[in-house]
Amino acid sequence: MIYGVGIDLQSVPQMGEAIGRQGERFLRKIFTPGEIAYCSKHGGAARHYAVRWAAKEAFYKAVGDVLPRKYGFLDVEVRNLPSGRPVLELHGSTGEAAAHYGLSFRISLSHSGDYALAQVIAIQEAGRAFPGLEPMREHAAGEAIRLC
Numbered sequence: 315m316i317y318g319v320g321i322d323l324q325s326v327p328q329m330g331e332a333i334g335r336q337g338e339r340f341l342r343k344i345f346t347p348g349e350i351a352y353c354s355k356h357g358g359a360a361r362h363y364a365v366r367w368a369a370k371e372a373f374y375k376a377v378g379d380v381l382p383r384k385y386g387f388l389d390v391e392v393r394n395l396p397s398g399r400p401v402l403e404l405h406g407s408t409g410e411a412a413a414h415y416g417l418s419f420r421i422s423l424s425h426s427g428d429y430a431l432a433q434v435i436a437i438q439e440a441g442r443a444f445p446g447l448e449p450m451r452e453h454a455a456g457e458a459i460r461l462c
């Protein structure tokens with residue numbers, strides 16, 4: 315069932331400026347080697363970086379308040395399947411916590427002009443629950459939400 319959702323909008327020009335100002339050091343702090351390789355091989359790299367930044371923010375909006383406090387941008391990686399479909403891969407204690415609580419994620423990304431948008435949906439296996447925060451069990455009609 316759906317545990318949480320997150321959405322984030324980023325400015326492509328601002329990302330381009332940040333990269334121009336801070337260069338490689340900035341990129342390596344925020345993006346994994348795999349993400350840097352993907353973005354740098356595609357034209358208009360700033361939009362690909364911006365949408366990955368948005369995905370990391372959207373991820374934390376979906377579940378960040380209940381995962382361990384010590385996490386970083388590099389724990390949340392966007393990878394693309396051969397079809398182009400993006401998926402989230404988690405690392406470190408963030409990945410361990412997500413596995414422990416039976417969480418998996420679906421993401422969707424879009425970029426157009428100056429904007430880059432990401433949406434993350436956190437799905438929790440039945441019977442697993444975070445302490446202190448109940449997953450969304452029902453929609454307005456009172457029926458369980460099921461994905462896939």
Ligand SMILES: CC(C)(COP(=O)(O)OP(=O)(O)OC[C@H]1O[C@@H](n2cnc3c(N)ncnc32)[C@H](O)[C@@H]1OP(=O)(O)O)[C@@H](O)C(=O)NCCC(=O)NCCS
Nearest residue numbers: 356361362363365366394397398399400422423424425426
């Ligand atoms: C896959 C597709 C929908 C992407 O459309 P787009 O306008 O280029 O996508 P956006 O610019 O909004 O978003 C780009 C992101 O889409 C995501 N994406 C790419 N291919 C995808 C796929 N097969 N499935 C899901 N997401 C995909 C990627 O994350 C990409 O960003 P990234 O390269 O930085 O990772 C498009 O290439 C396509 O195949 N369109 C066909 C639609 C069609 O047949 N319509 C007929 C009526 S339904």
